[in-house]
Amino acid sequence: MTRTITPGEAHRRLGQHLLAIVREQDARIPAGRRAPRTVAEMRARLAAAGAIHGEVTA
Numbered sequence: 001m002t003r004t005i006t007p008g009e010a011h012r013r014l015g016q017h018l019l020a021i022v023r024e025q026d027a028r029i030p031a032g033r034r035a036p037r038t039v040a041e042m043r044a045r046l047a048a049a050g051a052i053h054g055e056v057t058a
C-alpha cells in the first residue's frame with residue numbers, strides 16, 4: 001500500500017535532508033578555512049590575528 005504524505009511532512013523531510021547534507025559538507029572544510037559564523041568566533045579570530053601581529057586589542 002502506498003502512503004501519501006502531506007506537503008508539511010514533505011517540507012520537513014526535505015529540510016532535514018538538506019541540513020544533513022550541509023553539515024556533512026561543512027565538516028569537510030578544515031577548521032582554519034571555515035568562515036566564522038558567530039560574533040564570538042569573529043572576535044576570537046580577530047584577537048588571534050592581532051596577537052600574531054603584535055597589535056593591542058581592547
